[in-house]
Amino acid sequence: MSVKTTDTLVQRIGDRFKQALQESSDFRGDLSVVVEPAVVVDLARYLKADEGFDYLLYATAVDWPARDPRFTVVWEVRSLADKTRIRIKTAASMPDPHVPSLTSVWPAANWHERETWDLLGIRFDSHPDLRRILMPETWEGFPLRKDYVSFGEPVIFSDQKLEGLEPDAIRG
């Protein structure tokens, strides 16, 4: 186990990925790096192989409708030996938000990325099995997007029919 501090870790990433490292922050002890989508897989391979980040915690995305690019995609990984964590962030923009998948580096990302696709509509390129996981296969829309209205789903009771009503008119 080598002695590493978070500061030098960011420096090492900066040396290696140069301009692709857009930003880094240390907020409340949580280290984050923002990188270009093109280098995400390389960064992940480097973090796993050379820095010992062997355990993927989760993957998710955050929707910022007013921003361009609109989505921040987040993976967080931990080194079980060093007890350190790093958050990898990258951006995805409309109309077809997509980022590389990290399942080839951390297989545990599989379900987390499926969930992100399901709830936020981020496509993960070269994901082996990208389909909805929590919502039904036939679901339309991505519930965790900010423009998706809560409690707007039509509910059809057995004695009712939604004739003449488009689902979208109800969903808002």
Add this chain to the structure above:
Amino acid sequence: MVKSDVAQEPYGPEHEPETEWMELNMGPHHPSTHGVLRVRLKLDGEIVRDADADIGYLHTGFEKSFEDKTYTQGITFSDRMDYLAPPINNVGFVSAVEKLIGVDVPPRAQAIRVIMMELARVSSHELWLGTTGLDLGVYSGFFYAWRDRDLALDLNEAYSGVRMMTSFTRVGGVAWDLPEGWLDQLQRFIDVMPGRIDDFESMLTDNPIWRQRTEGVGVISREDAIEAGVTGPVLRASGVDYDVRKAFPYCGYEQYDFEVPVGTNGDCYDRYRMRVAEMRQSLRILQQAVDNLPDGPWLTADRKVALPPRAELSKSMEAVIHHFRLVSEGFKGPVGDVYAFVESPRGELGFYLVSDGTNKPYRMKVRPPSFCNLQALKKLVQGVLVADVIAIMGSLDFILGDCDR
């Protein structure tokens, strides 16, 4: 071996007639899925070749709901996710908020949180013992487990008024002090439980049928466990010494003397042993917490996040203003994102909180341990018998409410 002169029919895998794998639905309404889970099994006779877990039947959109509620209102959502360990969800949720806004929690509140969390761990493992036993044919165990778990729920009720959905945490502490006589009730629980666990162990630990059903079944190696992202007792049974309470102590866990049981084989039997050992360690922590319970306030004095005491409202205008602000709009957090995590009975329960500076979470992503453990099911069941799928699913101890959120 005598070679026969008679020309034999060709045999071997390449000469066998083509067979089709049968697809079998296990669930969504299957007793051993504990919730609503559908597993699509691909069967080659009795042998499972592939499995696809279809989750989401209990998806309730908690992450979306968090975005509509203030930080204090969100607490009541948190315990409805993992309904078998609600106090731990409460603490996990508020610790993310506390990390974001930087509040200090008084020592007494931390000790109360530890007591409630360890009670939840014991009751959750008790329930696991009962239901997993039920799945594998130990019918009587279920009744003993239910009886013992009820003692912990009685304590929940005496403290918070509710048996399960405690919602007892507040940002900066806990909602109430311990009621009078509660510690005596807890002491009786601590005294009676070791014998009850012994009873259970005498029923299962050396029971040849139990061992046959669990030993060597559902083995996951250390490397595979890390790669699959499993957590909690499942990870520790495979020999990874990782427990959030030890690795990143929170709520003052560093003051308590306890051990983290670590297994070697990574099979269902080891996962069973982990949980039984963890119950004993939880009782140790509880005893220490009772003996060394600090005096003092149970909620922070920071009026920006915590309600003033009732008595102050009739005397101080300041208190009335704070009370009004907190009740009507809550408090705001700084812009930023944090990840806070606690050790639930199922593993690392994490909350990734993104704040845009308002009084509500902009995004609250939950990292549920059940979701992570269930992901490993596909790998674990390949090549086992159908009956072992039940044992493996039981040993993963997933709660679908936690998994689907």
